Amino acid sequence: MTTTPWNERPLEHARLLNPAFLGTLLWSCARAYSLEAIVNQPFALSFLVVPVVLHKSTRESLPTTTRTSLVAWLGKNPRVLVGFSERAKSLVPLVKEALLFASSGGLLRVEDARVVAGVRPRSMARFEREATDEVRACIKQAEFVGKWFALSGEYATVMALWGVAP
Template identity: 35%
Template sequence: MQEWKMRTREIAYLLNPAFCGRILYTTIRAYNEKSHRAFPFPLVYLVLPLVLHKETRAIISSRTHLHIWAQQNPQLLIDFPRRARELIPITNEAVEMLLQTRKIILTPSGELEVPPRSKILNREKYTDSEIAECLTKCAHIARWFEDAGKVENIYISLGVRP
């Protein structure tokens, strides 16, 4: 990962840890609330490539199961493994920030949870229409992951090797 001052302005603005952390936080929180389970850590690396890619984000819907969605939209998965790999450092930074600020915690089994007594990040505050769409799609992704079963199955559906 490049030093912060060495990043291009666009990367620094669009992929900053606060914004990416908000996306991850929203997904983790939605997953925790729906499933009543902790969020499997390996899935955190799939969230940003799904939400930040505009064409993919536009057709994410929890009305369709992840496996069916992936079969119906193979064109979106052509470069998905590359996007996921390129966003690993950005995801790591966002997770680190969330852990340091105690917005999420790492469970003893290595999974992620929003602490029960933490102050909830407001979904409407400081958002425009595109950010609101990203946060809405986070809830859809959380439902996908909850319904899809094992982590390995989710990775396989998206064409990524863990």
């Protein structure tokens, strides 16, 4: 777990990797997953959404529809897998921190190895309205990834396709 105080972390971390923002991405993904699959998102998938969505070239190359299968898309976009496992591993402490932060605020909770999205906070609309285009794009793509992963099979298979293990 990251132990460096926030005031000692690089400014880029404070802006892009803070637990509130990452928690919002995790919530958007988990909410969309549960709406699509009618079951809550497996906990392990939380560790995929952040490296997929925050990596700009990956985020911008995601398909526009969930009808595009994950297997087919990865086959046509093998470059997104380059360095993915290392990126995902390096973000694990930050994702854990975001999960704890979002859980403490009631945005998420973990039950039976699944992530349960809380009710959409009233403040979310204002946050999205005042956010930059890039932040809005990250939130939108986190929602897409949640739906897409819900339609892509077992979570262990999804993770294996990305080159990581639960």
